[in-house]
Amino acid sequence: AQSVTQLDSQVPVFEEAPVELRCNYSSSVSVYLFWYVQYPNQGLQLLLKYLSGSTLVESINGFEAEFNKSQTSFHLRKPSVHISDTAEYFCAVSEVNNAGNMLTFGGGTRLMVKP
Amino acid sequence: DTAVSQTPKYLVTQMGNDKSIKCEQNLGHDTMYWYKQDSKKFLKIMFSYNNKELIINETVPNRFSPKSPDKAHLNLHINSLELGDSAVYFCASSLGNQPQHFGDGTRLSIL
Numbered sequence: 001a002q003s004v005t006q007l008d009s010q011v012p013v014f015e016e017a018p019v020e021l022r023c024n025y026s027s028s029v030s031v032y033l034f035w036y037v038q039y040p041n042q043g044l045q046l047l048l049k050y051l052s053g054s055t056l057v058e059s060i061n062g063f064e065a066e067f068n069k070s071q072t073s074f075h076l077r078k079p080s081v082h083i084s085d086t087a088e089y090f091c092a093v094s095e096v097n098n099a100g101n102m103l104t105f106g107g108g109t110r111l112m113v114k115p
Numbered sequence: 116d117t118a119v120s121q122t123p124k125y126l127v128t129q130m131g132n133d134k135s136i137k138c139e140q141n142l143g144h145d146t147m148y149w150y151k152q153d154s155k156k157f158l159k160i161m162f163s164y165n166n167k168e169l170i171i172n173e174t175v176p177n178r179f180s181p182k183s184p185d186k187a188h189l190n191l192h193i194n195s196l197e198l199g200d201s202a203v204y205f206c207a208s209s210l211g212n213q214p215q216h217f218g219d220g221t222r223l224s225i226l
Contacts, residue, residue: 034214043119043205043219044158051212088156094212101146101209102171105158 002027002093006106014114015083021076021109023065023091030096033074034103035065038088047089050074086113118142121206121218128196129226136191136221138206145210146170147189149181152203152220161204164189193223201225 007022025031032051036044048059055067065076074091091106119140128134140147148171149161163171167183178194193200203222207215 032212036217038156044207044217046214046216049214090158096212101212101215102148102160102163103150103158103215104160108156108158 002031002095002104004091004093004104004106006089006091006109008109009107010110010112012112012114013081016080018079019077019081019085019111021089021091021111023074023076023106025072025074025091025093027072027093027095031093032096033065033067034092034094035063035074035076036090036092036105038090038108040087044090047076081111081113083113083115085111087111119206119208119216119218121204121221123221124219125222125224127224127226130196130198132196133192133194134196134223135193136204136206136223138189138191138218140187140206140208140216142208142216143210144208144216145186146208147183147186148207148209148215149189149191150205150207150217152205154202158205162189162191196223196225198225 003026005024013019034049035047037047048057050067058064063078088108092103122137146165148163152158162181164183180192182190203220205220206218209215
């Protein structure tokens with residue numbers, strides 16, 4: 001079975017500052033990795049994913065995450081945040097070749113961007 | 116619009132009642148899911164259906180019964196509702212190992 005740990009439950013940051021949201025996972029098999037974002041009273045939206053290939057993946061709104069197999073991490077970063085980035089961010093994994101494609105989520109990190 | 120749609124968005128009911136939540140996807144996906152998000156925002160898989168067949172059934176009370184009439188629908192029926200069932204329930208769908216698409220959630224409140 002796999003597990004996901006998001007070390008920070010809340011991350012306050014000023015607008016235009018850089019941010020890193022940490023994610024570590026544990027699994028006995030290869031995994032796919034995802035970051036989802038949840039805005040207040042909304043569903044989850046996929047932010048970015050790592051399935052294979054380059055370990056650095058980027059989203060269209062300036063976020064990036066790097067898969068580090070040796071450290072079993074998939075930290076999310078953005079060099080300059082905006083007020084509109086305020087949301088809950090979830091890291092998730094699913095096992096490669098898992099028939100059910102089940103996602104295991106971390107506990108979430110609330111990013112609070114202040115003016 | 117192409118999407119995963121859930122109804123109702125809000126559901127307020129009394130303890131002991133039976134209720135259903137509907138989910139439909141028009142993305143042509145072959146797998147559908149139900150997740151529960153508790154008051155601390157923790158998300159946990161409940162069920163997974165692939166081509167109308169149950170694949171995953173996590174430790175969920177048997178008061179919860181999913182029904183998949185076809186690949187595009189996965190409904191969730193809950194019997195004898197309890198206070199602890201209060202949560203946001205999310206439906207999702209995917210194709211193969213591609214990322215899951217989520218609905219907007221159904222906020223269930225038990226009085």
